[in-house]
Amino acid sequence: MNTHNCETCPVHNVSNLTKLGINMENFDYVVALAGNPNTGKSTVFNNLTGLRQHTGNWPGKTVTRAEGGFQFNNSKYKLVDLPGTYSLLSTSTDEEVARDFILFGQPDVTVVVVDATRLERNLNLVLQVLEITDRVVVCLNLMDEARRHNLSVDERTLMKELGVPVVPAAARQKEGMDNLLKYIDEVATGKFVCKPFRTKNKLKDLSRAVSSLSKMIDKEFPGLPNSRWVALRLLEGDQKIIDAIRDDELGKLTRTGDKKEEEVFIEESLNE
Amino acid sequence: MNKNETINSSSREAIIASANSMRWEVGEDFHDTLMESIYSDAAEIAAKTVTKTDEKQIYHWDQKIDRIVTSKLLGFPIMFLLLALVFWLTVEGANVPSAFLASILIDTIHPILKSASAGIGVPWWIDGVLIDGAYLAMAWVISVMLPPMAIFFPLFTLLEDFGYLPRVAFNMDNLFRRAGAHGKQALTMSMGFGCNAAGVIATRIIDSPRERIIAIITNNFSLCNGRWPTQILIASIFIGAVVPSHLAGLVSAGAVVAIALFGIFLSLVVSWGLSKSVLKGEVSAFSLELPPYRPPRILQTLYTSLIDRTIFVLWRAIVFAVPAGIVIWLVGNIYIGDLSIGEHFINWSNPFGLLLGLNGVILLAYIIAIPANEIVIPTILMLTVMSAGMVGVGEGSGVMFELDSAADTAKILEAGGWTLLTGINLMLFSLLHNPCSTTIYTIYKETKSAKWTLISTLLPVAMGFALTFLVAQIWYLFAA
Numbered sequence: 001m002n003t004h005n006c007e008t009c010p011v012h013n014v015s016n017l018t019k020l021g022i023n024m025e026n027f028d029y030v031v032a033l034a035g036n037p038n039t040g041k042s043t044v045f046n047n048l049t050g051l052r053q054h055t056g057n058w059p060g061k062t063v064t065r066a067e068g069g070f071q072f073n074n075s076k077y078k079l080v081d082l083p084g085t086y087s088l089l090s091t092s093t094d095e096e097v098a099r100d101f102i103l104f105g106q107p108d109v110t111v112v113v114v115d116a117t118r119l120e121r122n123l124n125l126v127l128q129v130l131e132i133t134d135r136v137v138v139c140l141n142l143m144d145e146a147r148r149h150n151l152s153v154d155e156r157t158l159m160k161e162l163g164v165p166v167v168p169a170a171a172r173q174k175e176g177m178d179n180l181l182k183y184i185d186e187v188a189t190g191k192f193v194c195k196p197f198r199t200k201n202k203l204k205d206l207s208r209a210v211s212s213l214s215k216m217i218d219k220e221f222p223g224l225p226n227s228r229w230v231a232l233r234l235l236e237g238d239q240k241i242i243d244a245i246r247d248d249e250l251g252k253l254t255r256t257g258d259k260k261e262e263e264v265f266i267e268e269s270l271n272e
Numbered sequence: 273m274n275k276n277e278t279i280n281s282s283s284r285e286a287i288i289a290s291a292n293s294m295r296w297e298v299g300e301d302f303h304d305t306l307m308e309s310i311y312s313d314a315a316e317i318a319a320k321t322v323t324k325t326d327e328k329q330i331y332h333w334d335q336k337i338d339r340i341v342t343s344k345l346l347g348f349p350i351m352f353l354l355l356a357l358v359f360w361l362t363v364e365g366a367n368v369p370s371a372f373l374a375s376i377l378i379d380t381i382h383p384i385l386k387s388a389s390a391g392i393g394v395p396w397w398i399d400g401v402l403i404d405g406a407y408l409a410m411a412w413v414i415s416v417m418l419p420p421m422a423i424f425f426p427l428f429t430l431l432e433d434f435g436y437l438p439r440v441a442f443n444m445d446n447l448f449r450r451a452g453a454h455g456k457q458a459l460t461m462s463m464g465f466g467c468n469a470a471g472v473i474a475t476r477i478i479d480s481p482r483e484r485i486i487a488i489i490t491n492n493f494s495l496c497n498g499r500w501p502t503q504i505l506i507a508s509i510f511i512g513a514v515v516p517s518h519l520a521g522l523v524s525a526g527a528v529v530a531i532a533l534f535g536i537f538l539s540l541v542v543s544w545g546l547s548k549s550v551l552k553g554e555v556s557a558f559s560l561e562l563p564p565y566r567p568p569r570i571l572q573t574l575y576t577s578l579i580d581r582t583i584f585v586l587w588r589a590i591v592f593a594v595p596a597g598i599v600i601w602l603v604g605n606i607y608i609g610d611l612s613i614g615e616h617f618i619n620w621s622n623p624f625g626l627l628l629g630l631n632g633v634i635l636l637a638y639i640i641a642i643p644a645n646e647i648v649i650p651t652i653l654m655l656t657v658m659s660a661g662m663v664g665v666g667e668g669s670g671v672m673f674e675l676d677s678a679a680d681t682a683k684i685l686e687a688g689g690w691t692l693l694t695g696i697n698l699m700l701f702s703l704l705h706n707p708c709s710t711t712i713y714t715i716y717k718e719t720k721s722a723k724w725t726l727i728s729t730l731l732p733v734a735m736g737f738a739l740t741f742l743v744a745q746i747w748y749l750f751a752a
Contacts, residue, residue: 038563083476089303089307117564119318119321119322120314120315120318120319120322121314123313123314123317123318124310124311124314126314127310127313127314128310145564145566150324150325151322151323151324151325152322152323152325153321153322153323154320154321154322154323155321157320157321158317158320158321161317161320161321162317172566172569197313197317199306199309199310199313200309205297205298206298206302206305206306209294209297209298212290212294213287213290213291213294216286216287216290217287220283220284220287231291232306234287234288234291235291235294235295235298235302236295236303237291237292237295242288242291245284245287245288246281246284246285246288248281248284251284
């Protein structure tokens with residue numbers, strides 16, 4: 001058997017992963033970890049960073065962000081563990097932390113950890129994340145429990161439907177982490193181009209309003225990747241988004257290539 | 273502001289203005305329609321990808337267990353029994369290793385250090401401050417706190433990892449709503465059983481500011497990591513000592529459960545009081561998800577509970593115990609007239625202490641241990657010996673000692689004027705006093721309000737004084 005090919009494949013080569021703990025200086029990419037409560041985000045976080053965030057079997061354990069670093073294939077990543085949320089459209093503080101980070105923090109990759117045994121409800125969040133950002137990797141976690149409950153998930157179909165990588169995993173057993181790393185790397189470096197699923201509007205008035213608003217937003221903030229989503233939030237009267245436009249915070253995000261200023265802003269918006 | 277910026281800011285305002293006008297055109301309910309389409313898309317995708325091979329078996333076990341542990345009839349009794357079991361294992365299991373550690377650190381190493389320092393001619397006061405103060409305080413804290421924590425924390429973490437805590441919240445949620453608080457407060461309360469500061473941060477899951485403040489103020493009524501060992505210690509030393517030795521373990525475990533439950537009861541009563549007075553308002557609805565039971569990962573649980581909790585709490589205790597040990601030695605060895613400072617204070621505050629069913633020693637120990645309430649007990653024992661002026665028990669004034677037999681304990685306590693009342697009130701006072709400094713700081717950070725921080729800090733102390741006073745007066749009435 002030719003094992004040589006296996007060794008050169010990045011998936012096989014776990015030694016490509018260097019856990020950096022809280023040492024996050026000079027990272028190349030920012031990766032956000034989102035997902036419903038109690039799907040194992042913190043376990044994935046610990047596996048990748050080598051840190052030992054306290055994990056607990058109950059929803060709502062992580063209410064603030066936790067950050068850590070890892071190195072894979074010569075790129076340094078900063079990983080941000082977000083609080084678990086069922087949706088990005090409500091107004092409680094913990095959900096706001098997650099939403100603001102995905103929107104304003106503009107992570108290079110957003111990993112959505114989903115519970116394979118409760119896929120339908122978890123997909124609600126995935127679809128909402130896909131509205132905000134293109135670059136998503138879905139980590140289909142708790143596959144071990146799904147197997148125990150005689151559930152099988154066809155990850156290829158899911159991948160095709162969502163238009164983003166889907167990685168089956170069992171984080172508690174460290175299963176699937178190598179594949180997850182591979183896809184994070186490919187999406188971050190642009191090797192994998194996502195074509196995310198977008199919910200079709202069933203309201204004609206709404207589609208018209210969103211597209212005319214998003215045109216105005218595109219003109220004002222060229223380069224903003226999620227103008228349609230911003231338009232939608234504006235229509236809903238989301239005060240945070242209104243303020244972000246009024247104070248030109250959105251503009252600062254898109255205009256400046258200076259990472260430092262962006263960082264400062266992220267810190268400000270999250271430490272409120 | 274230059275011209276360019278003005279144009280930009282007006283075009284930004286234009287976006288907001290057109291959004292405002294369009295909002296009327298699209299209608300109010302588009303949010304719901306949007307959510308519906310997301311939900312139906314999610315359902316469609318899920319239907320395409322998920323196959324169930326045996327529908328009947330799914331969640332079979334989870335549901336069976338849940339039907340028992342969250343049942344109206346058995347839910348609470350099971351909760352009490354599980355708690356009692358955990359404490360009983362802790363109390364019974366900690367005795368032997370505690371005595372072993374004490375015999376090494378205190379009976380063996382301490383004399384060696386003393387004779388070594390005498391050999392090289394260290395002045396008596398340096399020797400006293402460092403070896404009889406700092407070293408002994410540290411040794412005492414390790415031998416008395418490490419074993420119960422090393423047993424209690426892994427057991428508690430296993431329950432948490434298994435998924436039992438959300439069931440506790442589920443059982444409690446109705447009670448909290450009837451008290452006018454948010455049902456999720458049951459969750460933040462459970463979190464407070466680990467650490468009050470973490471519990472206070474966890475209240476972010478509560479949307480309504482009114483209910484959140486209630487949850488923050490009452491979180492202190494959950495016994496935390498720092499106070500569990502203290503309660504277990506007080507119970508096994510002071511409550512367990514007054515019953516026959518074969519019952520000691522059970523009775524002390526029962527006493528700790530009773531105090532923990534009393535804390536939950538107070539949490540409900542205070543929530544109710546607040547929501548009927550200063551924090552009036554409607555109760556908001558919410559849904560609580562019961563996570564699936566997961567087989568606990570034994571090794572990882574052992575590791576994280578030992579490193580994250582046991583060592584963390586122990587280290588904090590040691591850091592505070594060393595300076596406290598020095599202070600204890602000083603108050604026991606600096607004399608004004610015939611008496612040391614410590615004895616002066618004890619004599620002066622004793623009448624007030626007795627009014628509360630406590631005594632001057634406990635009050636002094638509490639003041640010395642303000643930065644870390646974990647070390648109250650070692651301090652109390654040392655001060656008791658000092659003030660009772662016993663020769664032959666303990667090692668002299670200002671020296672912390674260990675108690676390796678129940679008879680020794682009883683003798684010292686009798687001499688110090690201890691009764692069952694003192695033990696009970698000490699446990700009550702340990703439940704009801706101000707939160708630790710970390711929690712107070714967290715409360716301030718979360719509420720950004722000096723007023724609520726002050727209330728959260730002072731309310732429990734005031735309640736502690738009131739309750740111990742009441743219990744003492746009733747006790748004296750019946751004892752007399």
